[in-house]
Amino acid sequence: xxxxxxxxxxxxxxxxxxxxxxxxxxxxxxxxxxxxxxxxxxxxxxxxxxxxxxxxxxxxxxxxxxxxxxxxxxxxxxxxxxxxxxxxxxxxxxxxxxxxxxxxxxxxxxxxxxxxxxxxxxxxxxxxxxxxxxxxxxxxxxxxxxxxxxxxxxxxxxxxxxxxxxxxxxxxxxxxxxxxxxxxxxxxxxxxxxxxxxxxxxxxxxxxxxxxxxxxxxxxxxxx
Amino acid sequence: xxxxxxxxxxxxxxxxxxxxxxxxxxxxxxxxxxxxxxxxxxxxxxxxxxxxxxxxxxxxxxxxxxxxxxxxxxxxxxxxxxxxxxxxxxxxxxxxxxxxxxxxxxxxxxxxxxxxxxxxxxxxxxxxxxxxxxxxxxxxxxxxxxxxxxxxxxxxxxxxxxxxxxxxxxxxxxxxxxxxxxxxxxxxxxxxxxxxxxxxxxxxxxxxxxxxxxxxxxxxxxxxxxxxxxxxxxxxxxxxxxxxx
Numbered sequence: 001x002x003x004x005x006x007x008x009x010x011x012x013x014x015x016x017x018x019x020x021x022x023x024x025x026x027x028x029x030x031x032x033x034x035x036x037x038x039x040x041x042x043x044x045x046x047x048x049x050x051x052x053x054x055x056x057x058x059x060x061x062x063x064x065x066x067x068x069x070x071x072x073x074x075x076x077x078x079x080x081x082x083x084x085x086x087x088x089x090x091x092x093x094x095x096x097x098x099x100x101x102x103x104x105x106x107x108x109x110x111x112x113x114x115x116x117x118x119x120x121x122x123x124x125x126x127x128x129x130x131x132x133x134x135x136x137x138x139x140x141x142x143x144x145x146x147x148x149x150x151x152x153x154x155x156x157x158x159x160x161x162x163x164x165x166x167x168x169x170x171x172x173x174x175x176x177x178x179x180x181x182x183x184x185x186x187x188x189x190x191x192x193x194x195x196x197x198x199x200x201x202x203x204x205x206x207x208x209x210x211x212x213x214x215x216x217x218x219x220x221x222x223x224x
Numbered sequence: 225x226x227x228x229x230x231x232x233x234x235x236x237x238x239x240x241x242x243x244x245x246x247x248x249x250x251x252x253x254x255x256x257x258x259x260x261x262x263x264x265x266x267x268x269x270x271x272x273x274x275x276x277x278x279x280x281x282x283x284x285x286x287x288x289x290x291x292x293x294x295x296x297x298x299x300x301x302x303x304x305x306x307x308x309x310x311x312x313x314x315x316x317x318x319x320x321x322x323x324x325x326x327x328x329x330x331x332x333x334x335x336x337x338x339x340x341x342x343x344x345x346x347x348x349x350x351x352x353x354x355x356x357x358x359x360x361x362x363x364x365x366x367x368x369x370x371x372x373x374x375x376x377x378x379x380x381x382x383x384x385x386x387x388x389x390x391x392x393x394x395x396x397x398x399x400x401x402x403x404x405x406x407x408x409x410x411x412x413x414x415x416x417x418x419x420x421x422x423x424x425x426x427x428x429x430x431x432x433x434x435x436x437x438x439x440x441x442x443x444x445x446x447x448x449x450x451x452x453x454x455x456x457x458x459x460x461x462x463x464x465x466x467x468x469x
Contacts, residue, residue, distance in 0.1 A: 010457045013334075013371055014379030014416035027376060029336070036416070038336060038376035040456045055460055056263070057374035058281050060339065086281040086343035117293060117341065142374075 007045050011037040017050045025051035059085055059141035059171045061115040068131070068169030069122070071106045081108065081122060083171045084138060089120040091128075100130060107131040107175060109167045131167060134177035135184040139195050141172040146198045147191060154194065157204065161211040162187045186214030232389045232401055239389075241398055248384065248396040248444050253364070253451045255372045255459040261348075263373025265455070267365040270398065271355035276365035278373040281343035295340040299328035301362055303351040323359045324349075330363055330383075330412045330421035336376040345375060356399040357385050360410045363422060368452050372459060380452050381421055383412035384444035386437040393433060395440045407433075411441040415449045 002019045005011060017028060018035040027039045028050060041054035061067065061083070069081035069089055079102055081089040091108070094100050102108065109129040114121040122128075139147065147168060148155050159166050164178035164187050174191060178184040190207045197203065232240055239245070249270030258264035261277035268274075284290035301323040305314045316324075327349060335345070347369065349362040360383035367381040387397030388407035402408050407427030413420050429437060 010460055012380060012453050012456055013377040014414065016416075029376070029378065031378070036378070038378070039374055040371045040460065041374075042460070054374040056372070058262075058340065086283050086340065088283075088342075119342070 003050070005043045005050065007043060009043045010041075011043055011052060012040050013038055017043070017052075023048060023050045025049040027052040027054060027057070054142065056140060057142050059083075059087070061087065061089075061112045061120050061171070063112055063115060065112045065170040066109065066168070067112060067122070067171045068107060068109050068136070068167060068173035068175055069171070071102050071104050071108065074102075074104060083120065083169075084173055085141075085171065087120055087171065089122045091122040092124045094124045094128070100128065102130065107136060109169065109175065129167070131175045131177070134165075134175050135181075135188055137174050137176070137188050137191065139172050139174065139191060141170065143195050143198065144168060144170055144172060147174070147194050154204070154207070157208065158187055158190060158211070161208055162190075162215055182217070183215055186211050189214065230404065232404060233392060233394075239394065239398070240400060245392055245394045246440055246443065248447060249398070251448060251451055253368060253448075253455040255368050255455045261369075261373075263369045263371070263375070265365045265368035265372060267361045267368070269357055269361045269396070271353060272351075272358055272361050273353040274358065274361045274365045275350045275352060276362065276369040277348045277350075278345065278366075278369045278375065279348075280345040280373075281340040281375070282346070284342065284344035290342045290344070293341055294337040295335075295343045295345050297328055297332050297335060297337060297345050297347070299324050299331065299347040299349065299366065301327055301349045301351070301359070303354055303358070307351045307354045323362070326422055326424065327359065327363050327366060330381055331366060331370065333419070333421050334367075334378045334381055334414050334417075335370060336378065339376050345370075356397060356402045357410070359383070359422075359424075360385050360412065363412045364448055364452065368455055371452075371456055379414035379416045380449060381412055381414055382445045382448040382452060383410060383422055384441055384448060385410040386441045386444075388427065388429060388433060388437075393436045393440055395444050409434075409437055409441075411438065411445070413442070413445050415445055 004016050015037045021030045024030050024035045029038050037052045039054040041052040044051045069083045071079050072082045073080040079091040083089045111123045111127050113123045162183045167175040176184045176187045190211050252268040254266040257266045263278040265276045347366050351358050363383040386409050387394050387405045389401045389405040409425045412422030
């Protein structure tokens, strides 16, 4: 097996990565038994699989992804859900005994049950949550891993520092629920910092101090 | 055709702008120049200046055009009213409709449209200043803009024109050479795949001349391809992606 690229090397679409078709990872394609990059990005090797990580990429739903969506239409057997970007998801109407009532404009948090040629189908059972209040923001889907952090570290930090509950969708939508708008805005601006400065070291410290500052200021304003 | 009084190639084999026969005009490529679009690029070839912007994948409009198994690609090549010496009416001319089509068809052969079913990818190629070779520079720009948008492709596309001037095959003809020369042949290629994605010919070439022209075009395309890669790498250095999870 010949590998033509190193870890963290920059590649462009069509660049030869490997002679071993089994090494084809994300954002690659196999042509005549060889692996090529499909996007401009940085090589990331994991378990002898070659992945290419682009700076920007449209969201492609895959099964068991957590997503946030907005109900746009109600049909006899299903809801249509706007997942942002170009995607429309279908949600089977939950059974009659379910207490959940959904309306156009409601925001839901659920998983993807099936994504393929027939469309995107969302799970209408156990995992479905209706977001009742809070702040809904949108970031680039490639930034979601950074917002979650290693084993959820960044997400834990965001919620523990601010006291807000967060729902993060793979499609780039994030719902923030806190007990005051100041706390919600503090988290939203912290997420903007992660979005824009994720490549500059010392991110965790900056995010922590930013939220503390904003939350404290919010409490002072609230007391006045 | 009667022989023109003006000499386009000097005794020493230099062209009117001082270039050698196999020399291109200076090329400049930049990626990610427009904030509002999903991907963009700027290309300068001599005095030709072109912006390309990519939107999508997004919902196809009108909806019945959407394909259940793949995305639809649309392309608009347009010249600004101030891009040429005599003000051009801002509407789409017959020529612009044709060039939109050839650029779209060239890109359709490299973009992995099956990745985004039921959606549309829109490409806008805007000529700010025209000075020969706008369709080739337009394809070069559109390809960089698509890569900047993170849309998966088999390969980048690079394009250049070759011409026949006073019986000699020249690379990247200028406006004057294009107007007074015997032939003009824009060629677009996917360099890694080695396939030709765009080829048009205005005028006549013998089969030997055609082969020579193709060889010359390949040389120019490789130069442009390197510049495309460099432009994307430069854009990338400022937007480092994420490895952790």
